[in-house]
Amino acid sequence: MSWLSRATGLEGIEPGTAARLESLPIMRLPKGKVLFCPGEAARGFTILLSGRVEVFLIGPTGREILLYGIEPGQSCVQSTLGLLGGEDYTGEAITVTDCEAVLIPREAFLSIMDTSPVFRRFVFGAFARRLQAVMSLLERVAFQKVESRLAADLLDNAKDGTVHATHQEIATRIGTAREVVSRRLDALSKAGLVRVDRGVVTLEDPETLAGLAAQGRAA
Template sequence: MTNHVLITRWLNVFPELAELEPETSDALSDAVRFERLRRGDVAYFQGQLCQNYVMCIEGQTRVFKTSESGREILLYQVGPGETCVLTTSCLISGNPFPAESTVEADALLATIPSNVFHRLMSASPKFRHYVLSNYGDLLSSLIMLVDEVAFASLDLRLARRLLAEADSRSIVSKTHQQLALDLGSVREVISRYVSEWERMGWVRSSRGSIEVLDEAALATYGLSGTEIPRPVLRLGSQS
């Protein structure tokens, strides 16, 4: 695929760039580089310096934090038309990447070198507004995650995650282990909740996926968790 075609795709996925000053658009088009990553590739290691402003054209990456005990928790995902809030933060502050980013679905990324990013942040009010506005939106989603982890129990977070991850066929294409990693829990606890919800007719669990059968019940549970009895965990903890 030629660079011209890639630039066209990039601009189609990020239409806001068309509103930049002509000289800024030209500078971005001259500097942009495209990178293809395969599922399972590491996009950023924890502690790595950020050399580029990253914009996702296709595919998806996941950004997560790992505790000293090896427990993971998903911070956020980056999909088409989105940028990485931690990469932006690192470029602005000069600090290393504080988490890890891996590829969930084969990705095509547009990258802007840090020297060009900083030059345009200083020279272009429109580019600066775009970056900071986007950064603010993404930061809000991180605050929501902190709120959810701090104040919502694991079962409520799992119910919400299943609804958020379900595709047009109501299928969540993740294993119990993957959901546990996303939520900072362990597979056994996730499996207990899923098994109980399957018994209640809310979901159907298959190898490598979960089908949401009763979206309304799961949504009600995810909002309050008080109107419908929760599954009883006899062994282990909820997180």
């Protein structure tokens, strides 16, 4: 079976383009593999068939912020910018699960963009959705209070009322420092909203946390 049948968003692609793409091999990537680093040039366009990749921005002090995650049907905005605009990567991409993916080399990508309306719509549609998500992240980091971002993150990542993550992992997701997350979690714990154990946060009062997540912007 062709891997194209598993590629969300490429349904109905032209037969000639499909033949070119089907000749490309599936890469099997282990969890924890670094796919690109800051300063590298984009080698090609990756179509993710299974798993999840996360892209981070890393500051001069080593502090990280999660820029976005990539799942099947989604794209990497940094790769698209690199291929179409010649920009080097500014972030780092890491597989957070075992993944299957197909890499379309740069020259093949540019050629298919010129000749395939279906592929072109897929690339630009995925790019637009990803850029919108990045803009939403920047808005939250710039204007939303840390307490609201933390409450929203806990609610979004809770399974059966618990979040399994370190304070550093939470800080990376919401765009702040680990020490800030530790202080805010301690305050939420004293208020009876959560219980904090090593590597685990238990949500004791999800309703109040939801209200906190929905609160207004920072002044």
